[in-house]
Structures are given as C-alpha cells and as structure tokens.
Amino acid sequence: MQLRSEKTRAAIMDTAEKLFASQGYDATSVAEICAGAEISKGAFFHHFPTKHDLFMELMERWLASLDAGMSLILDQSTNVPQGLLDVAAMSGMIFRKSESSFPMFLEFWSQSIHNPLVWQAAVSPYRRYQEKFEGIIRRGIAEGSLDPGLDPDAAARELVALAVGLFFQAFFDPEGAVWDDVLKESVQLLLNGWRRRPE
Amino acid sequence: MQLRSEKTRAAIMDTAEKLFASQGYDATSVAEICAGAEISKGAFFHHFPTKHDLFMELMERWLASLDAGMSLILDQSTNVPQGLLDVAAMSGMIFRKSESSFPMFLEFWSQSIHNPLVWQAAVSPYRRYQEKFEGIIRRGIAEGSLDPGLDPDAAARELVALAVGLFFQAFFDPEGAVWDDVLKESVQLLLNGWRRRPE
DNA sequence: AGTAAAAAACCGACCAGTCGGTATGTTTCA
DNA sequence: TGAAACATACCGACTGGTCGGTTTTTTACT
Missing domain, CATH: 1.10.10.60 (Homeodomain-like)
Structure with a gap:
C-alpha cells in the first residue's frame, strides 16, 4: 500500500x-x-529532486484545476451573447475560489520571466483560452447574434484582457468595488459593442 | 559638491x-x-539602510515616471471618444517603453502581497487612474458623445482592466499579436458599446 | 588664498545565520 | 529480504548587514 x-x-x-x-x-x-x-x-x-521541481508540479496542478473550471462553464451551448453573460456570472465564483491561489499565480508569472520552462507552461493556457473564445465569437457571428464586422481575434483578446485585468484589480483591491457586479456589467458593456446592429 | x-x-x-x-x-x-x-x-x-529600502525607492521612481507619462497623454482635451483613441494610439509607445521595466512592475505586485507598505504604494495609482478615466467618461456623457445610460464607474474599471490585461499579454507573449493594433482595435470595440445610440 | 579640522563617502574584511542539498543510517511495508 | 519511505546530522556556499579604518569633500577660520 x-x-x-x-x-x-x-x-x-x-x-x-x-x-x-x-x-x-x-x-x-x-x-x-x-x-x-x-x-x-x-x-x-x-x-x-529539487525545490524548483516541487514548484513546477504545483504550477501544473493549479493550471489543471483552472482548466477544469473553465471548460466546465464554457462547454454549454446557448445563444452566444447570453452564454458569455452566463460565464461572467459564474466567473465570480471562480474569482473567489482562485482568490487564495492568486499569489501563486503571480509567483508563476514572476518566475516565468527568468525561466523559459515556466514561461512555456504559463503562457500556453493563455493561448488556449484566446483560441477558445475566438471560436465562440465566430459561432456568435455565424448564428447572427454578433456583428458580422467584428474581428474575432481582436474581440477574443479583448475578452481575455478584460478577465485578466479585472482579476488583478479584484485581488489587489477587493474592497474597491463589488467585483461580481463589475464583471457582469463589463461583459454587458462589451457585448453592447459586439451585438449585431439592426440597420 | x-x-x-x-x-x-x-x-x-x-x-x-x-x-x-x-x-x-x-x-x-x-x-x-x-x-x-x-x-x-x-x-x-x-x-x-537596507536592501528593501532600495527596492522601495526604485518603486517610487518607477511609479512617478509612469504617472508622468500618463498625465502627458491624458491632459489633452478634444472630443472624448477621439481622445481615448488617441490615448490608445500613444499607449503603444508607453507599452514598448515600459516593456523593459515590466518585470520590475511584476516584482512590485509580488512584494505587495506580503508587505502592506508596498501594497499601498502599488494600489494607489490604480485608484487614481480609475478616477481619472471616470471623470473623462463623465465628460463624454455630458458632451453627448457617450451613451447617457453608461455607468462611468463600470466603464472606467473596464478601461483600466483592458489596459492592464493587454499590457500583460503583450509582455508575456510579444510575438502573439501586433499589440499596437490590438490595443487600438480593442478601444475601438469598447467605444462601439459606449457611444451614444441614435434612436 | 591657504589650511586645518570635521564630516561625509567609501572600502573590504568579517560576522552570524540561513540556504538548498547530500550522505548515511533506520524504519516500514510488500 | 529487499526496496521504498523516512529521519538526522551535516556541508559548503552564500546571505544581508556590521565595523574599524581610509580617502575624499566640505566647512571654518585665519
């Protein structure tokens, strides 16, 4: 045993x-x-074998759990704008759950500056999410709920940036705002610009 | 002497x-x-007196230079949406200039988790920018170029989050995109949702 | 101006303690 | 009984910081 x-x-x-x-x-x-x-x-x-190996394993574990949480809320197909709003609503949970592990997250980024292996491990999920969001946005355009003139790449990057930026602010300044609401409002605002314009 | x-x-x-x-x-x-x-x-x-005192002085120096750059491009009054686009266009320069000092920036954030003094110094500029942007957005609503239904607080937070998020991505994945363009497009997209709706 | 004394700037050997990691031995379990 | 799991004493390298002494600069006074 x-x-x-x-x-x-x-x-x-x-x-x-x-x-x-x-x-x-x-x-x-x-x-x-x-x-x-x-x-x-x-x-x-x-x-x-070394202290740093332990660090790497911790990092992988954290990224895996992040991935799990993400795909849990992403893989549900409704109308795309509504789906994004749902994601925003649920992300609040993820935020709060990740709050405690955020320092580790920052630690990963710090380390990734000096260590190419850490960098690779830290940057790849970014690219994955970016692509995933891009796909979702494309679907939204195809189904007619999003503006056909929308650039899926730029929009996806905007979404990721917003998430990262809000995550940051929410962690460092938790008392600064009701971040759950801010998150929902922000996605709402984004969608205002993305939705198909009746004309 | x-x-x-x-x-x-x-x-x-x-x-x-x-x-x-x-x-x-x-x-x-x-x-x-x-x-x-x-x-x-x-x-x-x-x-x-100590290694850490040196660190704090470096941090203050960096924040001061950031402030200087920011107010340089923010204190120019035209029509608000166009002004924001100008800011976005110029921010590319700031991004590139800050690229080298970004690791320090990250180092500040890491340290601020464990040290309240560092935290205070790191978080205050955030709040300042947030308020500054809020004022600008209010002006935009007043002058009629932005949607009167827009929540200035939420919009300002969105803007800050976007900037931080893009800054992050641009640093860690510089080859991932032409970040200058992404930045401009992103602000463009944001403004799409913010502009006054003719109806 | 010249100069002596005081103060600021600087040097480098040194300290006590901590670090990640190892070597060697003991216990636990299949 | 052999291998995996664990304990402990220990190592050399390195850490932030100190301290007594030397050099340079400023100040005070003639």
Whole structure:
C-alpha cells in the first residue's frame, strides 16, 4: 500500500502551496515546508529532486484545476451573447475560489520571466483560452447574434484582457468595488459593442 | 559638491533595477549590485539602510515616471471618444517603453502581497487612474458623445482592466499579436458599446 | 588664498545565520 | 529480504548587514 507515501507527498504540496502563496517562492525555505508538513528533509528530497521541481508540479496542478473550471462553464451551448453573460456570472465564483491561489499565480508569472520552462507552461493556457473564445465569437457571428464586422481575434483578446485585468484589480483591491457586479456589467458593456446592429 | 555621492547612488539604483528585473528581488544579492555598480558594500549601506529600502525607492521612481507619462497623454482635451483613441494610439509607445521595466512592475505586485507598505504604494495609482478615466467618461456623457445610460464607474474599471490585461499579454507573449493594433482595435470595440445610440 | 579640522563617502574584511542539498543510517511495508 | 519511505546530522556556499579604518569633500577660520 503506497498510501503513506501519497499522504506525505500531498502534505508537502499543500503546505508548500500555502507558504509560497503567503511568502513567495524564494522566501520560503525547504525546512519551513518540512516543518509545516511534519516530515523530515529526507522525506522531502525523496519525493522532489529539487525545490524548483516541487514548484513546477504545483504550477501544473493549479493550471489543471483552472482548466477544469473553465471548460466546465464554457462547454454549454446557448445563444452566444447570453452564454458569455452566463460565464461572467459564474466567473465570480471562480474569482473567489482562485482568490487564495492568486499569489501563486503571480509567483508563476514572476518566475516565468527568468525561466523559459515556466514561461512555456504559463503562457500556453493563455493561448488556449484566446483560441477558445475566438471560436465562440465566430459561432456568435455565424448564428447572427454578433456583428458580422467584428474581428474575432481582436474581440477574443479583448475578452481575455478584460478577465485578466479585472482579476488583478479584484485581488489587489477587493474592497474597491463589488467585483461580481463589475464583471457582469463589463461583459454587458462589451457585448453592447459586439451585438449585431439592426440597420 | 556632492556630485560624487549622487553618481554612486544613481549607479546603485540603475544596476539594481536591471538586476531585480532580470533575476527578481530575492535572487539578487547586495554583493551583486555592488559589483555591477562598481562600488563597495560599505558604499551601498551608506546610501541605503537596507536592501528593501532600495527596492522601495526604485518603486517610487518607477511609479512617478509612469504617472508622468500618463498625465502627458491624458491632459489633452478634444472630443472624448477621439481622445481615448488617441490615448490608445500613444499607449503603444508607453507599452514598448515600459516593456523593459515590466518585470520590475511584476516584482512590485509580488512584494505587495506580503508587505502592506508596498501594497499601498502599488494600489494607489490604480485608484487614481480609475478616477481619472471616470471623470473623462463623465465628460463624454455630458458632451453627448457617450451613451447617457453608461455607468462611468463600470466603464472606467473596464478601461483600466483592458489596459492592464493587454499590457500583460503583450509582455508575456510579444510575438502573439501586433499589440499596437490590438490595443487600438480593442478601444475601438469598447467605444462601439459606449457611444451614444441614435434612436 | 591657504589650511586645518570635521564630516561625509567609501572600502573590504568579517560576522552570524540561513540556504538548498547530500550522505548515511533506520524504519516500514510488500 | 529487499526496496521504498523516512529521519538526522551535516556541508559548503552564500546571505544581508556590521565595523574599524581610509580617502575624499566640505566647512571654518585665519
């Protein structure tokens, strides 16, 4: 039974995630992680060849969970504008859920500046979402609910930028606004410009 | 004449900025900075009580330069929609100019998670820009070029989010698109939804 | 002006402590 | 009984920061 092994492994990853998020990667020592997970340094390096490998695994885990949440709300087909509004409404949940892991997210980006491998892992989901949104917008144009003159590429980028920007602001200034409402209103505003113009 | 003193001080700050940007704050040692600036450790700690104080000064310098650039392009009054488009067109320059200092920007945000003082310094310009844009949008509504039903607060937040989000994407994926064009198109799209509807 | 004294700027060896990682041994489990 | 899982003592490298001493610049006074 490899249950014990898995438990310590999970303990390491969980406490590391918390510590990295609250203190940053560099500021968190391996010893600290071991103490938090109540295991020894030997156990730590038995499971992870280096501290940085642990970081990478955490990153992959986080990205996977993000992906899961995303496709959960994206893969429902109604009329496109309404679908986007639904996504906006549900994204509030994702925002709040991700709130705690946002520092890790930032940590990933910081690291990706100096490490090409991290960069690749961090940038690829961006491109995926961008393409996904592009497809949705194309569908909206095809079904006649969005303006035929709309550039799907630009619109998708705008959407992604809006999401990232709001995410940022919501995290750093949670008291600054009711972000759930802001998000919904913002998508509403965007759609105002995207919808097919009756003329 | 205290010129010599100022020179070494400037040398410290400049090399520190480069090193922090390329390696991160924690990963850059005081010794490294001293070597780069071609001064001794004694000189370093003569000018800055701690490494972190140097960081804070760098941050203030960067924010000040950002403010300067911003108000340079914002304080020109034409018709509001056209003004925003002009801003978008010029922002491309700011983007490119800030490209090199973007890692520092990220470093500021990372640090602000763990340090309230840094947080305050990092979040205040956000709120300032938010208010500034809000005022501009109000003016647009008053002059009749923007939809009277537009919520200035939400619209301003949307604008800031868009800027931040695009800035992010442009930095991390510079080859992903012609960001100058994307920026202009995005503002164009936004304005589509904001403009007064003839009905 | 010249000069002595005070102050500011600077140097580099040094410190105590921490870091990620290793080596070697012990326990646990199949 | 052998391999995987874990513990612990330990290592060299490196960290931010200090400190006593030296050099340069400014100030004060003749």
